Amino acid sequence: MSATADATEFSLESLGRVPLQGRSKASLERMLATARTLMLERGNEDFTLQEVSSRGKVSIGSIYLRFENKDSLVRAVLYQATQTLAEQEDAMLAELAASCATLQEFVPRYVEAYAEVLRHNAPLLRLTMMRAEHDPPISLLGKRTANNAEAKAVAAFMAYRGDFAVPDPEVCAKAAHHIIFATLARELSLGSSSESVTNYDWNVLKRELARMCAAYFQAS
Structure with a gap:
């Protein structure tokens, strides 16, 4: 390629x-x-x-x-990793949609579930991000994967549009996804050095992140 x-x-x-x-x-x-x-x-x-x-x-x-060479084999492994991640995201969102009746229910469960999906996939995600720094096709793949994840997350939040108190729910849903991903990714050392890990209690981080997002959605 x-x-x-x-x-x-x-x-x-x-x-x-x-x-x-x-x-x-x-x-x-x-x-x-x-x-x-x-x-x-x-x-x-x-x-x-x-x-x-x-x-x-x-x-x-x-x-x-x-495979033409080792690079092609590595790219194939990383491509499979992004496919696995997407499949797990889809399964997670489908389960939450079927079991959460309100936005108040959905937000903490989404943060919890998404955090575990990222944690499970972190080792290969980290390698994907490292290669993306010097491999344009992997960089493009990473951006496509991130954009798809955002679109799916925003759609999941918007299923509870009637529960938002903010004037523009879609803008807030997109911002929330960015905040959730960036916070969890930093703690998992995705796309950054291991020195960025704070050793903040993982369970407390998920709980407080969910509380902040829930409050943000209710801000008028």
Whole structure:
């Protein structure tokens, strides 16, 4: 994939040759899973394709048959990570929509659930953000993922439009999402150095963040 490629073209198929047969698909999944495991173990991309070959029990030739180089394999892992994140966000929002009758119910449960989705995905999100600093396609993918997450969150808040006291609920919903994400991301050291982590009690942070947003939505 070229550095100037549009993010809308970003898919597993655009990053490598996706097989149709079962055995070849299993081999591809081992490549991706092994690379992902190595990245998570080390907290970086410092692995070799030979390690993927040995640990994943796939030949070097098979790897090069599917991916042009290591960069393509790393990008495929990170693409899968953003897809997993999006799927978990969708499941979270669907569950909350089905179980929360009011905005007052929704806000604290949303902060709690979204915080845990981010925490669960933080290791690969951190690597995605690190690579985005020097890899334009991953940067575009990251922006697309963030924009989609914002749109889904705002739509979820707006389902309770009648419970807002503010004159422009959509503007406030968008601002709230930015505040929630930025606060949680900083504590999870996403897109910043580990020195940004404050060691503030995670449960207290979620509780107070929800209280602040709830009060903000009721400000007239």
